[in-house]
Amino acid sequence: MRGIYTPVTKIRRQVFTEVAKLAYEGGDYNKVEEIPFRIIPGEVPTYRDSIFVERAIVGERIRLAIGLPLYPADQPTYISNGVEESAISEKVYDPPLVNVIPFACNRCDETAMMVTDNCRGCLAHPCVSVCPVKAISIVDGKSHIDREKCVKCGRCRDICPYHAIVKYDRPCAAACGVDAIESDHLGRAKINYDKCVSCGMCLVSCPFGAIADKSQIFQLIHAIKSGHEVIAEIAPAFVGQFGPLATPGKVKQALLELGFSKVYEVAIGADQGAVEEAHHYVHKVASGEEPFLATSCCPAWSVMAKRDFPEIAPYVSDALTPMVATARVIKKEHPDSKIVFIGPCAAKKLEASRKSVRSDVDFVITFEELMGMFVAKGIEFGEMDGDEVIDDATAAGRGYSVAGGVADAIANCVDELYPDVNIMVDRAEGLRDCAKMLKIARAGKRDGYLMEGMACPGGCIGGAGTMLAFAKASTAVREFQNVSPDKVATKSRYVEAEEE
Amino acid sequence: MKELKVEICVCTECVMKGAMELAESVESLKKVKKHLDYEGEIYIDMEKCLGESKHGEDSPLIAVDGELIKNADSETVMEKIVEKMKAAC
Numbered sequence: 329m330r331g332i333y334t335p336v337t338k339i340r341r342q343v344f345t346e347v348a349k350l351a352y353e354g355g356d357y358n359k360v361e362e363i364p365f366r367i368i369p370g371e372v373p374t375y376r377d378s379i380f381v382e383r384a385i386v387g388e389r390i391r392l393a394i395g396l397p398l399y400p401a402d403q404p405t406y407i408s409n410g411v412e413e414s415a416i417s418e419k420v421y422d423p424p425l426v427n428v429i430p431f432a433c434n435r436c437d438e439t440a441m442m443v444t445d446n447c448r449g450c451l452a453h454p455c456v457s458v459c460p461v462k463a464i465s466i467v468d469g470k471s472h473i474d475r476e477k478c479v480k481c482g483r484c485r486d487i488c489p490y491h492a493i494v495k496y497d498r499p500c501a502a503a504c505g506v507d508a509i510e511s512d513h514l515g516r517a518k519i520n521y522d523k524c525v526s527c528g529m530c531l532v533s534c535p536f537g538a539i540a541d542k543s544q545i546f547q548l549i550h551a552i553k554s555g556h557e558v559i560a561e562i563a564p565a566f567v568g569q570f571g572p573l574a575t576p577g578k579v580k581q582a583l584l585e586l587g588f589s590k591v592y593e594v595a596i597g598a599d600q601g602a603v604e605e606a607h608h609y610v611h612k613v614a615s616g617e618e619p620f621l622a623t624s625c626c627p628a629w630s631v632m633a634k635r636d637f638p639e640i641a642p643y644v645s646d647a648l649t650p651m652v653a654t655a656r657v658i659k660k661e662h663p664d665s666k667i668v669f670i671g672p673c674a675a676k677k678l679e680a681s682r683k684s685v686r687s688d689v690d691f692v693i694t695f696e697e698l699m700g701m702f703v704a705k706g707i708e709f710g711e712m713d714g715d716e717v718i719d720d721a722t723a724a725g726r727g728y729s730v731a732g733g734v735a736d737a738i739a740n741c742v743d744e745l746y747p748d749v750n751i752m753v754d755r756a757e758g759l760r761d762c763a764k765m766l767k768i769a770r771a772g773k774r775d776g777y778l779m780e781g782m783a784c785p786g787g788c789i790g791g792a793g794t795m796l797a798f799a800k801a802s803t804a805v806r807e808f809q810n811v812s813p814d815k816v817a818t819k820s821r822y823v824e825a826e827e828e
Numbered sequence: 829m830k831e832l833k834v835e836i837c838v839c840t841e842c843v844m845k846g847a848m849e850l851a852e853s854v855e856s857l858k859k860v861k862k863h864l865d866y867e868g869e870i871y872i873d874m875e876k877c878l879g880e881s882k883h884g885e886d887s888p889l890i891a892v893d894g895e896l897i898k899n900a901d902s903e904t905v906m907e908k909i910v911e912k913m914k915a916a917c
Contacts, residue, residue: 331849331852332849332852332853332902333845333846333849333850333901333902337846337849338845338846341844341845345844570840570843571838571839571840571842571843571847571848571874572838572874572875573838573839573875573876574843699840699843699844700844702840702844703840703841703844703884706840706882707840708839708840708877708881709839709840710838710839710876710877711881795843795848796848797848797849797852800848800852
């Protein structure tokens with residue numbers, strides 16, 4: 329459903345816009361109770377059976393967008409509970425990040441093979457013959473699958489001449505690459521947080537809009553309003569996300585208009601990481617000291633790799649992620665500032681709160697959430713004169729946003745710095761394929777390799793917080809790479825400064 | 829050569845309310861031209877704001893051959909374009 333503006337997209341974005349407006353207006357925050365009535369007006373339901381359920385769900389989304397926990401459905405409560413206390417200039421974050429709104433969930437069945445109306449009850453009925461567990465019989469002239477017996481092998485589906493048998497997956501579970509979606513006692517989706525890595529793919533895949541993550545825009549706006557020095561670092565996937573009028577320079581200008589005092593490209597940290605990982609690859613992997621090197625920039629991937637493949641964990645790069653490396657650069661120049669990472673990613677929200685590595689990042693918001701702030705503030709890209717200059721990074725660092733770009737950046741550094749070394753690369757996108765790649769590596773078949781992992785299909789431009797369809801986003805990134813005068817990460821002035 | 833001009837408003841509010849996704853659905857029609865017996869061209873213009881400043885209530889705005897559609901959604905827009913295609917055949 330990515331790239332299609334559905335009612336789910338509409339409501340999600342309306343919530344961001346309304347919450348941003350609420351924060352900008354300030355005053356009495358009890359008026360948060362009015363927002364569901366603006367988003368769901370009238371007295372006839374639009375999306376579900378009951379308008380009251382529609383509004384209650386919007387109420388939950390508003391709470392999450394303010395950073396608050398869901399409210400229990402079996403206790404008297406108000407949306408506004410805790411809102412006043414959350415109107416502060418610091419991040420409000422109670423785990424978990426990604427939440428199923430239980431009463432918005434449609435209780436979709438778990439994976440099953442299903443016979444559709446296409447079944448003609450044919451004479452041959454090969455579905456019966458191929459079933460290894462005798463789960464199929466002909467009932468009332470149609471094929472019937474006994475769900476108790478069915479092992480979901482798919483042979484009946486593959487053999488049916490009428491394509492009458494389909495394999496059906498819960499969309500949230502199908503999107504989850506770490507099998508973290510389970511069911512509660514009422515059959516509603518429930519996230520197993522021991523498995524979840526917060527990539528956010530379930531929340532953009534649920535056709536009922538029943539899953540949402542927490543946002544930090546409410547507190548970010550308060551931080552800006554309080555007059556604190558707030559600096560933005562924007563991830564390389566940002567190009568094109570805010571519409572064709574929003575050129576990279578105008579996005580920078582829009583951020584300055586919102587009250588950010590400076591804007592940096594996160595690709596600065598990507599450039600630094602590419603060079604560091606190139607050195608690491610040559611000294612450790614090419615030399616045979618370590619079996620392989622896995623990239624570290626994607627937090628959902630690196631958490632999954634380290635947790636589910638402990639024997640591989642030591643070989644996941646310990647280079648700082650671009651987000652953290654860039655924040656360190658900013659902190660050096662502006663030690664008292666608050667730093668906001670603006671990106672396509674849900675998992676970065678957790679990475680910034682991680683205790684193991686001090687992130688130096690105060691807030692993490694997504695492109696979609698930022699667009700809510702632009703709308704709330706009435707920022708118009710078409711009415712801006714001129715273009716700000718945005719020239720922090722090389723084409724290599726900017727390429728980190730597209731699957732394959734990280735490995736390319738590192739490989740080009742190796743070519744540049746160690747022309748005699750031949751680098752071998754494997755890569756995967758989507759956590760399921762990432763896990764497959766790691767299994768192959770564990771079996772000893774990726775020795776000598778650099779492995780790039782990206783949790784989101786397509787890379788960061790396919791992230792949960794993006795606005796733009798994949799193909800256009802990838803073209804936009806490529807154009808932005810092309811305007812950078814420097815192609816290889818080693819040429820970054822931040823890399824040169826670090827080496828001196 | 830027959831041609832259809834589709835202008836899509838890309839002000840901030842229209843983009844938030846789905847202008848980019850509308851552009852995708854208009855573009856997708858180029859691939860089904862054959863099925864629709866249309867041999868002309870579809871031009872998409874996404875360069876400016878089509879309405880008065882701050883027309884949020886009407887977003888997203890789109891114009892098909894000069895005919896303005898307010899609160900556009902992909903199904904209405906594609907229907908309008910196909911209607912114009914048929915008229916041009």
